[in-house]
Amino acid sequence: MSKYRRIIGxxxxxxxxQLFGQSDALQxxxxxxxxxxxxxxxxxxxxxxxxxxxFNEFGINFSTELSNEFHVGLQLFARDLGYLGNDEVTVDxxxxxxxxxxxxxIRAGKIKMPLGLYNEYRxxxxxxxSIFMPQGVYNETWRSTFNAIKGLGIYGSINTGVLGTFNxxxxxxxxxxxxxxxLNKYIEEQLFAKFETYHLSTTYIGHLNWETPLPGLKxxxxxxxxxxxxxxxxxxxxxxWRNQSIGVATMLxxxxxxxxxxxxxxxxxxxxxxxxxxxxxxxxxxxSIDNIKGYWIxxxxxxxxxxxxxxxxxxxxxxxxxxxGYGAAIDPNMETLRATSDAELGGFYGQVGxxxxxAFAASIYYSEYYPDKKDKDGDWWEGLGLAASNxxxxxxxxxxxxxLNNHWTVKAEGHFMDGTAVMYWHDxxxxxxxxxxxxLFAGKLTYNF
Amino acid sequence: MNLDADSDTxxxxxxxxHGKSVNxxxxxxxxxxxxxxxxxxxxxxxxxxxxxxxxxxxxxxxxVSSKAFxxxxxxxxxxx
Numbered sequence: 001m002s003k004y005r006r007i008i009g010x011x012x013x014x015x016x017x018q019l020f021g022q023s024d025a026l027q028x029x030x031x032x033x034x035x036x037x038x039x040x041x042x043x044x045x046x047x048x049x050x051x052x053x054x055f056n057e058f059g060i061n062f063s064t065e066l067s068n069e070f071h072v073g074l075q076l077f078a079r080d081l082g083y084l085g086n087d088e089v090t091v092d093x094x095x096x097x098x099x100x101x102x103x104x105x106i107r108a109g110k111i112k113m114p115l116g117l118y119n120e121y122r123x124x125x126x127x128x129x130s131i132f133m134p135q136g137v138y139n140e141t142w143r144s145t146f147n148a149i150k151g152l153g154i155y156g157s158i159n160t161g162v163l164g165t166f167n168x169x170x171x172x173x174x175x176x177x178x179x180x181x182x183l184n185k186y187i188e189e190q191l192f193a194k195f196e197t198y199h200l201s202t203t204y205i206g207h208l209n210w211e212t213p214l215p216g217l218k219x220x221x222x223x224x225x226x227x228x229x230x231x232x233x234x235x236x237x238x239x240x241w242r243n244q245s246i247g248v249a250t251m252l253x254x255x256x257x258x259x260x261x262x263x264x265x266x267x268x269x270x271x272x273x274x275x276x277x278x279x280x281x282x283x284x285x286x287x288s289i290d291n292i293k294g295y296w297i298x299x300x301x302x303x304x305x306x307x308x309x310x311x312x313x314x315x316x317x318x319x320x321x322x323x324x325g326y327g328a329a330i331d332p333n334m335e336t337l338r339a340t341s342d343a344e345l346g347g348f349y350g351q352v353g354x355x356x357x358x359a360f361a362a363s364i365y366y367s368e369y370y371p372d373k374k375d376k377d378g379d380w381w382e383g384l385g386l387a388a389s390n391x392x393x394x395x396x397x398x399x400x401x402x403x404l405n406n407h408w409t410v411k412a413e414g415h416f417m418d419g420t421a422v423m424y425w426h427d428x429x430x431x432x433x434x435x436x437x438x439x440l441f442a443g444k445l446t447y448n449f
Numbered sequence: 450m451n452l453d454a455d456s457d458t459x460x461x462x463x464x465x466x467h468g469k470s471v472n473x474x475x476x477x478x479x480x481x482x483x484x485x486x487x488x489x490x491x492x493x494x495x496x497x498x499x500x501x502x503x504x505x506x507x508x509x510x511x512x513v514s515s516k517a518f519x520x521x522x523x524x525x526x527x528x529x
Contacts, residue, residue, distance in 0.1 A: 027489070029482050065488050073485045093485050112484045124483045127476065358472055406454050406475075448479070 030060035033125055035444035037082075041435035042420055043427045045140065046082020048440065055442070056080050059092065059123065072096045077123060083424065084141065084182050092123070093148050107153040113146060114169045114207035115222045116296040116311050123147075125446045129353050129363040130399040131413045132442065135422045136347030136367035137296065137313040141182030149173040149203055164212045171205040177229065185424055187231055191287055191321065192240045195233035201226055209298075216302040221295070224315075228290035235283045240384060242267075245280045252278065280323070288320040307353035307363075314346030314373075344373045359403045367395045371421050386425055387434040393419035407447055415440040450499055450511035451490045458496075458514040 035055035039048040046052045056079065063073030074094035079085040095109025112120040121127040122138055132140065151173015159165045177183055177198040188195055209220035235241045242264040249267030252274055253260050261267040264281075271279050293316050300309040320340040347369030355361045370376055370392050378388025399413040417438050425431040452459040454471050463471045481487030493499045496517035503509045503522045513519065 027482075031483075059483065061483065061485065063482070063485065063488050071488050073488075075483065075485065095485060097485070120484045121480050124479065126479050127483075358470065403472075 026062060026064045028060065028062055029449060031057070031125065031446055031448040032059075033057045033444055033446040035131065035442055037440060037442045039438055039440045041438035042417075042423060043429070044082070044423055044440055045084060045427075047427075048082070049429070052082065054080050054082050055444070056087070057123065057125070058087075061092075069100065070096065070098045079123075081140065083185065083427070084144070086180075088180070090144075095153075101156070103156040103158050105155050107155065108151075110148045110150045111153050111171060111173075112148050113171065113205055113224075115146060115205070115224060115294070116313065117209070117218070117220055117298040117300055117309065119146065125411070125444065126409060126448055129361045129401040129411070130351075130365065130397060131411050131444050132397065132415070134311075134347075134349035134351065134365050134367035134397070135393060135395060136349045136369040137311045139369070139422055141186055141422060141424075144181045145175060145177050145183040149175055149205065151203075162213065164210060167209050167211070169205070169207040171203075173203060175200055175203050175226070177231075184231070185426075187287060187289075188233075189424060189426060191235070191285070192238040193233050193235045193285055193287070195231040195287070197232045198229060199232075200229040218300050220298040222298070223296075224292070224294035226292040228288055228292060231287045231289075233285060233287075235280055235285050237281050241281045241283075245271075245278075248278050248280060252276070283323055286322040288322060290318045290320065292317045305355040307355070308351065309353075310348070310350040312346070312348035314344060316342070316344050319343050345369075345371045346373060361401045363399045363401075365395075365397050365399075367393075367397070369393050369395075369421055386431050387420055387436070389418075389420045389434060389436040390423075390425060391419070391421060393417060393421040393423075407449060409446045409448070411442075411444045411446075413442045413444075415442075450502060450509060451492045452496075452499065452512070453492055453494050458512070462512050 033056055034053070036051065036053055037044065037046065037048045037055050038051040041049065043049050046054045057077070058079070059075055059077045061073055061075035063071060065071040072095070075092040076089055077092035078087045078089045080087045091110060093110050093112050095107050095111050097105060097107045099105035114120055116137055118128070118133065119138065122133050122143065125131070149171050151171060153169060153171040155167075155169040157165060157167045177200065179195060184195055184198070203224070203226045205222070205224055207220065207222040209218055211218050246261055246264060246267045249261045249270040253270050256270070256274060258270055258273065261270055268279060271277065294313070296311060296313045298309075298311040300307070302308075318340060347367060349365050349367035351363055351365035353361060353363035372380070372391065375391055378391030381390045382388045394417070396416045397413060399411065401409060401411045403409050417440060418436060420434045420436065423434070425434065428434050454475060460471055463469055463474055467474055478487070478489040482489060491502065493502060493511075496513040499511040499513050500517065500519060500522055503511050510525070
């Protein structure tokens with residue numbers, strides 16, 4: 001079904017719900033947003049340098065209480081954010097929820113993941129003043145992977161009285177990554193490869209938040225653990241892999257007493273003479289990301305019309321690139337090329353919001369994110385001939401929100417950026433010269449019912 | 450059950466019972482609705498619709514304005 005048919009179909013559904021109302025047994029709610037983005041330099045998730053309307057979201061959910069303790073529901077969701085989503089309708093969540101006691105409930109199905117304070121609501125434009133969540137903790141390109149888990153969850157709320165209330169969630173299940181996901185494009189860009197298949201191991205999530213005895217103060221911690229994922233694909237014909245191939249051919253030339261190669265073409269000749277298939281261009285490769293552990297520490301404080309929030313996030317993992325059937329030139333006993341490195345990425349943000357009137361709110365946040373905390377200066381990127389600023393992004397964002405009535409909300413936002421992480425360098429017109437300092441403006445109109 | 454968000458009675462109920470504005474309570478329920486974690490109270494447009502629903506549904510509870518004509522349902526008095 002074409003994108004525009006999906007949009008029209010959704011609008012018809014919204015109109016029908018509004019016209020015919022809802023039954024008391026089945027509740028139907030949803031939202032539809034249309035936005036616009038423009039940047040003065042660089043392309044952020046789409047062709048924002050030219051200005052783009054490829055920025056919309058639709059969601060509709062159906063829920064019903066089968067008993068006082070048991071309710072079921074599902075939400076369909078589609079979005080288009082530049083490269084991401086393309087209005088493909090997905091099951092955002094769908095699960096049954098049985099609450100036996102206040103302190104123990106069980107969920108089964110596809111469940112939103114409680115990572116940090118706001119991951120569960122990151123698609124709910126109505127839940128915040130800003131348009132974009134702080135990228136230091138809520139990377140927009142990873143949204144579809146870190147949205148929901150298919151499996152089981154337990155949860156509960158324990159009111160201790162003097163010490164406040166503790167709310168917990170535990171989840172176990174499976175995530176999925178498709179080749180259309182932003183995370184896939186991110187991994188592809190790191191390895192200059194095209195991946196076709198993903199295999200993921202079981203994921204475990206824990207979340208605890210504490211509504212402290214001080215009214216309005218909430219603290220939280222979240223954790224994410226996955227043994228690993230494997231992405232299978234092929235390296236692309238890029239300068240990076242051509243240079244790697246020259247390096248291999250150089251070692252091989254020494255063994256075979258041949259002249260050292262000075263170009264990729266000469267490297268290919270050496271491979272042909274050796275009779276060994278050691279070319280690293282268009283080569284089958286497996287990228288394994290193992291021992292994935294993520295941590296979020298969060299706090300928010302609401303007092304009268306003021307809202308403060310701050311979170312930090314880090315993800316540690318071990319990355320191994322494996323190319324089977326390779327290695328004889330390096331070590332006859334090594335059948336497989338294997339390169340392993342530790343990776344640590346993460347970021348943080350601090351935000352201040354003010355509810356000026358019941359309908360009008362403003363907020364400002366500062367966020368930092370590093371895709372590799374061991375290379376905050378971008379030396380690796382410079383070595384590849386790309387902008388060093390891909391190693392960080394520091395974002396100061398000012399947001400305004402106005403609720404026109406109970407159903408309509410309009411927002412405007414400006415970002416003052418230092419760095420180009422969370423952007424895809426493939427999308428830049430001149431990847432080697434991506435601009436370190438740039439601005440992004442966004443506007444959004446949302447209807448909810 | 451709730452009255453419509455625009456209702457004066459709902460505004461008064463939210464303030465005096467929940468200690469929050471209607472918008473704050475709506476925001477709470479929106480988070481529940483759009484994550485599947487809860488189903489909000491049914492909303493009705495008038496006192497008479499509230500009374501009719503409570504009359505027809507065992508276990509239901511709602512609130513109406515003090516001027517409403519209440520028949521055929523039990524009235525619960527809340528003392529502070």
